[in-house]
Amino acid sequence: EYDYHKMWGDLGMDVEAHDGLLGVVGEMYQTMYLTQENRPASTSYLDGVAANLHSGRIREMVDGRSEGSPKKIIGSFCLYVPEEVVTAAGAVEVGLCAGAEWAPEEAERYVPRNTCPLIKGFMGFKLGRVCPYIESADLVVGENTCDGKKKAYEQFSKLKPMYIMDVPHVRNEDTKLQWRHEVHALAARIEEETGQKITEESLRAAIKLANDKRRALQRLSDTRAADPVPISGLDSLLTVQAAFMDDSARLTGAINEMADECEKRVAEGVGAAPKGAKRILYTGTPMAVPNWKLFNIIEKAGGVVVGEECCTGSRYYKDLVPEDGATIDEMLDDISDRYLNIQCAIFTPNNGRRDDVIRMARELHADGIIDASLSFCTIYEMEAFDMEKAAQEAGIPYMHLSTDYSAEGDGQLTTRIQAFLEMI
Numbered sequence: 001e002y003d004y005h006k007m008w009g010d011l012g013m014d015v016e017a018h019d020g021l022l023g024v025v026g027e028m029y030q031t032m033y034l035t036q037e038n039r040p041a042s043t044s045y046l047d048g049v050a051a052n053l054h055s056g057r058i059r060e061m062v063d064g065r066s067e068g069s070p071k072k073i074i075g076s077f078c079l080y081v082p083e084e085v086v087t088a089a090g091a092v093e094v095g096l097c098a099g100a101e102w103a104p105e106e107a108e109r110y111v112p113r114n115t116c117p118l119i120k121g122f123m124g125f126k127l128g129r130v131c132p133y134i135e136s137a138d139l140v141v142g143e144n145t146c147d148g149k150k151k152a153y154e155q156f157s158k159l160k161p162m163y164i165m166d167v168p169h170v171r172n173e174d175t176k177l178q179w180r181h182e183v184h185a186l187a188a189r190i191e192e193e194t195g196q197k198i199t200e201e202s203l204r205a206a207i208k209l210a211n212d213k214r215r216a217l218q219r220l221s222d223t224r225a226a227d228p229v230p231i232s233g234l235d236s237l238l239t240v241q242a243a244f245m246d247d248s249a250r251l252t253g254a255i256n257e258m259a260d261e262c263e264k265r266v267a268e269g270v271g272a273a274p275k276g277a278k279r280i281l282y283t284g285t286p287m288a289v290p291n292w293k294l295f296n297i298i299e300k301a302g303g304v305v306v307g308e309e310c311c312t313g314s315r316y317y318k319d320l321v322p323e324d325g326a327t328i329d330e331m332l333d334d335i336s337d338r339y340l341n342i343q344c345a346i347f348t349p350n351n352g353r354r355d356d357v358i359r360m361a362r363e364l365h366a367d368g369i370i371d372a373s374l375s376f377c378t379i380y381e382m383e384a385f386d387m388e389k390a391a392q393e394a395g396i397p398y399m400h401l402s403t404d405y406s407a408e409g410d411g412q413l414t415t416r417i418q419a420f421l422e423m424i
C-alpha cells in the first residue's frame with residue numbers, strides 16, 4: 001500500500017486539511033455522480049479519474065519526473081497556454097483552476113473580498129496548501145486575460161515561480177504576430193526549464209497527441225445531439241475536466257471507448273436521461289473541478305445538459321492544429337493561430353462566441369440556453385446582454401445566472417432552474 005500521506009507531506013502540503021478537502025469532494029462525488037441512473041458503463045473511467053486525482057495521478061507524474069519523463073510539471077490556469085509546446089519540450093501541462101472555495105480569509109490577505117471565486121479559489125488552495133497539482137508544479141504559466149487574473153498573478157508569483165504570457169484582447173494582423181511571438185517565447189522558456197529542445201519530431205507528435213484527444217471529445221460531443229441523449233452533462237463535464245489532469249494518451253483511449261458506447265446507445269435508443277427530457281445548452285465561465293453544482297441542479301431537476309460552450313467544453317476541443325506544418329516555426333505559428341481563435345470574453349468584439357452558442361444550440365437540439373457567470377466576472381456578465389438578444393432572435397429560450405462556489409444561493413437557483421425547465 002503506497003503511503004500517499006507521506007507523498008503529500010513531502011510535497012509540502014497541509015496533510016490534515018487536505019484529508020478534509022478529499023472528504024468533502026468525495027461526498028459531493030457520491031451524491032452528484034454516483035446517484036446518476038443509466039450511466040454508460042465506460043464512465044467507470046471517470047470514477048477512476050476522480051478517485052486518483054490527488055493520489056495515483058500525482059504519484060505517476062512525480063515518479064515520472066524523478067525518472068526523467070516528464071522532466072517537469074507545468075501548471076496553467078487558462079486555455080490559452082498551448083499544451084503542444086509544453087509536451088514537445090518534455091514536460092506535462094496540468095490545469096490549476098480551483099472549483100471550490102478554500103481558506104477564503106487567507107486569500108483575502110492577497111486579493112479583494114469581491115474577487116471571482118475561481119481566482120479566490122486558487123489563491124486559497126495555494127495558501128491552504130491543499131492542491132497537489134499546484135505544489136508539484138515546477139513552473140506555473142499565467143496569462144494576462146481578465147483583470148482579476150492578471151493582477152492576482154502578481155500576488156501568486158510571490159508564492160510560486162511564474163511565467164506570464166501576454167494575451168491580446170483584439171484580433172488583427174498586429175496582434176496575430178504579437179501572439180505568435182508570445183508562443184515562441186513560451187517555447188524557449190519551457191525548453192530552458194526542461195533543458196530539452198523542441199524538435200520537429202517532438203512538436204509534430206505533440207500536435208497529433210492533442211488533436212487525437214480533441215477528435216475523441218468531438219466524437220463524444222456529437223452523440224449528444226440524439227434524443228434520448230446517451231450521456232449526462234455531468235459525465236461530459238467531468239470528461240473535459242479530466243483532460244486537464246490525466247495523461248493524454250490514456251484519456252484519449254478512454255474517451256474513444258465512451259464515444260463507441262454512446263454511438264451504440266444512440267443506435268439502440270438508450271439514454272442517460274429519458275427521451276423528451278428538457279435539453280440545455282450551457283454557456284459561460286469555466287467550471288473547474290469540483291464545481292459540478294449547476295449541472296447537478298439542472299439534471300436532478302429532470303433536465304439534461306447536451307453541450308457546453310465554455311473553456312471546460314467545446315472551446316477545449318472544437319478546433320484542431322494543422323498537422324502538416326513543415327518546420328518548427330511553422331508549427332508554432334499554426335499552434336498560435338489556433339489558440340488566438342478561442343472565443344474568450346476578454347476579446348472585443350467577441351461575436352464568434354454568440355455564433356457558436358446559437359450554432360451549438362441548433363445542432364444539439366437544445367430547448368433552452370443557460371448562460372452562467374461566476375460572480376464578479378464582469379466580462380461574461382457583460383456579454384450576457386447580447387447573448388440574450390442573440391438567443392431571442394434565434395427563438396431559443398434563454399436564462400442568465402450568476403453563481404459562486406458556496407451552497408448559500410442553491411435553493412433559489414434550483415427554483416429558478418425548475419421554473420425555466422417547466423417554461424421551455
Ligand code: BJ8
Binds near residue numbers: 117119
Ligand atoms: S480563455 S474563460 S480559461 S480567461 S471567471 S477568472 S474570466 S473573472 S476563467 Fe478563462 Fe482563459 Fe478566458 Fe477560458 Fe476572470 Fe471571469 Fe473569473 Fe475567469
